[in-house]
Amino acid sequence: MIGFDGLQEILFTIKQNKLRTLLTAFGVFWGILMLILLLGAGTGMQNGVESQWGGDPDDAIFFVPGTTSVPYKGLSVGRQIELTQSDMQTIKQQVAGIRYISSENQLGSFRQAGSIITYKDKSTNVAVFGISDDFFNIKPHIEFPFGRQTNPYDTDESRKITVLGTRVAERLFPKEFDPVGEQVNVNGITLKIVGIFWDKGWEGRLSERLYMPLSAYQKIYGSGETVNLIVARITSDYDPAEKEKEVLELLQRRHNIAPDDRRAIHSWNVAEQTGETRAIFTGIDMFIWFVGLGTLMAGIVGVSNIMIITVKDRTQEIGVRKALGATPVSIVGTLMVESIMITAIAGYTGLVLGVAILELVAYLLNALNLSFAFFKNPEVNFQVAITALLLLIGVGAVAGLYPSLKAARIMPVEAMRAE
């Protein structure tokens, strides 16, 4: 319908009507640019929230001992509660629906990287944990760039092996190096590496750990009966919140804790936390959609207006062209292609610039080592961006279609008379 010659004719017209072209182009460019930046900022916020989030499965429940705060059965407050391996065994036996259960036993003070790990001439801090076999089943999101997780044989034979977090491995080994099979020294004990893991939880801080089989841990350090944390996953036919309550009550009975004592044992379930996180995500999502659709609407109204004005502006020209033998098809086609070309090029420019700005921001955040709790890795969902662009182009074309059809259909004198 248009062909190369038609395209040249269109390009020529565009070149001769710079201001109008620029106005249309700028409207589209700006709309898309703002949309991209907005989407990017939104994802940045989402990524920020997500990075704060452990990534534990929805059916996990956690128990951490504390100190009593309510007097009970003649026992005074301020008593330190110690959860033990036998608590774990009891839960496993008495509570229905426990799929996996494991403890975390940490050497030294809880949640501090208190041990020194050495490989050849390099050493760094690490938090040493003894774990039972179910541990990696409870945290299925943990990835293994190298090697494997612990297995029942390691536990049975109390092997002196370890699974090391990537954050620790990075400080000991060169990049891309596969350390599986290497020997490391931890507080004077030699351990063989069988795997390297990556746990995105706590912004990757959970990867600053070293895990070893609980049996070996107990043998080496002579402790391990008391545990720092009990974590379990329950089968899908039970409600995590109810199971959390049931286990908590069991533990309270076993340790003579008042049922209303909130500080003696801290417990939580992921499903509840996930619900809260989801609510934040939904909030951010709704905000993005609200502002995004607003921006898009403004863009659409702008483009439509300019298209209508453009056609009105050119009615006289259309009259002359018709008098010289232009068919309505060629007139409408030319106007449409012109509009689509301008909006597409402008929109694409906005898209590219928007993405470039986001990349730059992400790059700067990384390069300057800035990390904000609620903003991380701004990026844009390309499909959404392209859809928005196509929508803008399409609506621009449709908005121009009606007036151009009208202008193309009226008789030449009438068109030429138009002001």
Added chain:
Amino acid sequence: MIELKAIHKSYSTGQQQVHVLKGVDMFVAEGELVSIMGSSGSGKSTLLNIIGILDHYDSGHYRLAGTPINGLTERKAAYLRNRMIGFIFQAFNLLPFKNAMENVALPLYYMKVGRKERNRRAMEYLEMLNLTDRWNHMPNELSGGQKQRVAIARALVTQPKVILADEPTGALDSVTSQEIVEVLKNIHDLGNTIIVVTHEHEIAEQTQRQIILHDGLISSNEVDADILPIRA
């Protein structure tokens, strides 16, 4: 070539209805050079626009080269405007953002002639109208007479059978006007049918026949007996 029978045309402006053409009968044979005269507002432009298929008429019959111009599709109308008719407007109606050559070449674009050939032919007609050295001037860089000559070149470039000129000298001084008339006479000598709307007697007198439009009707129609068709 052109046959009009009982053509009626009225404009409605708001509540009022102006009956401009009240049953015009008119015949122009192939190769004629005729003028349409009449006072201002008598409907000369209206009539010429209808002949040029630039406007609708309310009732009557119009045949152009044997083709009934009634309920034409837009496509067919465009085709006839492009191939059959060259229209010269009083206000020139050049596209302001195209230079002289591009303006002249435009009808050829709608005839689907390639760009090179378009420009070659446009230059040919500009040469014929002594505008070769102005080919790349924009309309606002040309004098009235030059603009009108560009418009004439544009009307001629598709070699249409019929040339329609609506007061082609209306905006020009007498010397330039005479030049334009000479050009039209030259084109007529090439065998074209030409209708010139004018209110200037000096110009009308140089045509073969004068049609006078008065009160919506043709009041004087001095037809050369030789060129009248035999009507049943």
